[in-house]
Amino acid sequence: GVVLYINEDIFEKAGKTPPATWDDLRQLAIQLTTKDDQGVVTQSGVALGRTENVDHWQEILGLMMLQNGVSMGNPTGKLAEDALTFFAIFSAVDGVWDVSLPPSTVAFSSGKLAMYFGPSWRAFEIKAQNPGLKFKTVSVPQLPKGNIKEQDVTYATYWAEGVWERSKNKEAAWEFLKFISSRESLEKMYQNAARLRLFGEPYPRVDMAELLTTDKVLGSLVAQAPFAQSWYLASRTFDGPTGINSQINKYFEDAVNAVNARTTAAKALETVAAGVQQVLSQYGLSAQ
Incomplete structure (x- = not known):
């Protein structure tokens, strides 16, 4: 599952605590981002808003949409638009992350990124690249709860073991x-x-x-x-260009890029919804 990595040194120096909600995360990201005289990001608060250099953007966007109650098989309407817009806002509006920066895992490993979303196994890579980096993980942010009994929503993808049906053993x-x-x-x-x-x-x-x-x-x-x-929006499945994950990822990737290019989220998601339904039907799956 995707978790939120925290650069402990950056947080301690700024006197901050990890965010509990997405609004908290957005404000923290702005506060923890630094830029030079030319406006170039020298330290980013969080890696969000792009697909080119945000590792595991698929799981992050899927998390935002599921938390917001989006029907992933038909991601249209205000709930889906709000989730897509919020994902892009960190780059398109807040400027805490942009396409010129290195891949988010590399940026976090170098100590130049305060918050990073990734699975637990990325910790091995981070530690190998920067053995002295002080970091920990915390649970992903949530939307504010209207009811205290309302459960959190998190996002996970899975590796599963299996046995071939025609195996002799x-x-x-x-x-x-x-x-x-x-x-x-x-x-x-x-x-x-x-x-x-x-x-x-x-x-x-x-x-x-x-x-x-x-x-x-x-x-x-x-x-x-x-x-x-969980859903079919997942990174690093290596299922090839006709695989269900690769095809669905491409539709959502195009939508994020379109919003960053100032297309409305509603317009971008029209294409996503049509594409997702087509892909699901190829695999005999319902969009519901």
């Missing part, structure tokens, strides 16, 4: 999957991996969540897990 394969997903096996694999890197593979079992709650990177991931939703 199906029974043995399923037994092996059951073995490696047992509590004992997962603990051993985690401990072995943690000897070589920051942490092991996050436990996929609900009954093991408490083992990771205090981890600086995985704690927020565990806290978010019960509220995670």
Whole structure:
């Protein structure tokens, strides 16, 4: 799942605390962005608003839309327009991020980015690029709640293990999957991996969540897990140009670029909605 990475040094120096809502994040991003005399961003508050250099923009935009109650199979109307406009606003209006900056993972690793959205595994890359960087993750921002019983909404994509239906060794394969997903096996694999890197593979079992709650990177991931939703808007699926994720990503990418070029969100989303419905129908899926 996507979490919010925090540069602890930048936050401590500015006397700030991580944002709880998107409005908090926007104000923080403006306050934590610095520019030189020519208006060039030298430190960005957050990497949002573009598709060219915001890693995992797909999950971030999907998160915003699902939190706002958007029907992803037919992303039209005010709720979808507001989510798309808000994503783009960080570049198009606030100027805290622009196309000239390096990829967001690189920017965060270099210490020039205060807040960065990414999955937990990016922590390995960040640590390798800058071993001295002080960072942690927190849960993603939420919209203000009208009802205290209203649940949070977070976003996750998944890697899943499976067995080929025509395998000659199906029974043995399923037994092996059951073995490696047992509590004992997962603990051993985690401990072995943690000897070589920051942490092991996050436990996929609900009954093991408490083992990771205090981890600086995985704690927020565990806290978010019960509220995670997902959809076909996902990065790094490597499913090729005709794959469902790649096709859907392209429609939303074009929409973000259109809004940054001053096309209205309503107009941009008309094309997205038509394209998404066409792609889903190719795969025999309903837009509902």
